[in-house]
Amino acid sequence: MKKNNPDPGFSDYDQATYRQYQRLTDQMRPNADEYQHQKQMLGDAFYPTADTMLHGSHKPTKEAVDRMVNDLDVQSSRRKAYSRRRTYNPDVDIDFINERNMRFNKKIERYYGKYTAEIKQNLERGTAV
Numbered sequence: 001m002k003k004n005n006p007d008p009g010f011s012d013y014d015q016a017t018y019r020q021y022q023r024l025t026d027q028m029r030p031n032a033d034e035y036q037h038q039k040q041m042l043g044d045a046f047y048p049t050a051d052t053m054l055h056g057s058h059k060p061t062k063e064a065v066d067r068m069v070n071d072l073d074v075q076s077s078r079r080k081a082y083s084r085r086r087t088y089n090p091d092v093d094i095d096f097i098n099e100r101n102m103r104f105n106k107k108i109e110r111y112y113g114k115y116t117a118e119i120k121q122n123l124e125r126g127t128a129v
Contacts, residue, residue: 024075027071
């Protein structure tokens with residue numbers, strides 16, 4: 001019997017965004033007391049209709065803002081843990097004109113470097129034919 005894999009991996013950005021949204025909303029726990037308090041404060045405007053004007057009727061509490069800031073800090077720290085800055089070596093010969101060209105040159109060197117090593121050495125010495 002095969003296990004059901006709950007993590008399908010990356011398929012596209014929409015799915016990744018949806019999965020992150022689901023994960024973040026699953027972590028949130030509703031506060032029943034706060035819910036009842038807002039329901040009493042807003043009265044009939046708590047369940048809006050097409051004619052209800054909601055602009056300016058909601059003011060978040062200090063605790064809710066602090067909770068959101070803490071959640072955003074946790075997300076930011078997780079994001080920093082997954083990405084790292086590539087080290088730059090100033091002693092390496094510059095044989096590129098921009099970042100994209102640098103990656104292309106590295107790829108070419110990986111595949112054809114062993115075939116072109118002698119030609120490069122001759123060009124550096126000035127004895128190329």
